[in-house]
Amino acid sequence: MTPDREPAGLESSAPIFAALGDATRLKLVARLCQGGPQSIARLTRGTPLTRQGITKHLRVLADAGLVRGRRLGRESRWELEPHQLIVAHRYLDLISKRWDVALRRLQKLVEEGSV
């Protein structure tokens, strides 16, 4: 299945990075990470943004699978969904390692005077 030669989830990683590519959202992730599950109103407190603004950001994070929210009474509680974080982490790991390999290969070529 998926007989791709691609780095195992190239297409699937982009949306995750895109979701993390905003300072406000990164802060939200950090807050959820440290403060545990929280309501939107609480997450809004301490930011210069509107509740609606925060809501939009949360939705973006949710669409990327980084966060999940469910309704509890009159508030909606949001929490981290660490799986996609792992995916992104693994991807960066992969890239870094490949680059190391490429560097070593290049180094070897230079030493052999083949270039």
Next chain:
Amino acid sequence: MTPDREPAGLESSAPIFAALGDATRLKLVARLCQGGPQSIARLTRGTPLTRQGITKHLRVLADAGLVRGRRLGRESRWELEPHQLIVAHRYLDLISKRWDVALRRLQKLVEEGSV
């Protein structure tokens, strides 16, 4: 210096993730990673985009410090700059670990019946 209580590079990480948050740019990174330093014309081959499009993406990556290009003769050669990749990688590592800690703490509270 920088007596921040922030997760060590929150603000600085967002632009990196943003730069990686595009399928085309992720592919560029992957190609540079495997194929080594390449010219724009070569990087353009095999994509449905224009050379100018690729150029723009390369600039975005460069602004995020992920890539570096210099002029060699009539072509400009671009290569990976892995340091920022490491930074992003470390950041994800940090977040993941914090989440683990938070989970364990929560688990302990539940066991103690404090909640």
Next chain:
DNA sequence: TTAATATGCAACCATTGGGTTGCGCATGGT
């Protein structure tokens, strides 16, 4: 010298994105 290759720069366009406001609707507390 002439032609082909590899870029850069600028203008332009359509779409997305971050952010707001206004309103209506549940739910919880008193």
Next chain:
DNA sequence: ACCATGCGCAACCCAATGGTTGCATATTAA
């Protein structure tokens, strides 16, 4: 019953992004 709290939805606005085309410029090759 009443009011405050917490949300969701929709419309709207402006700036940024992804992508193109057209043209000018430098370099290599014949």
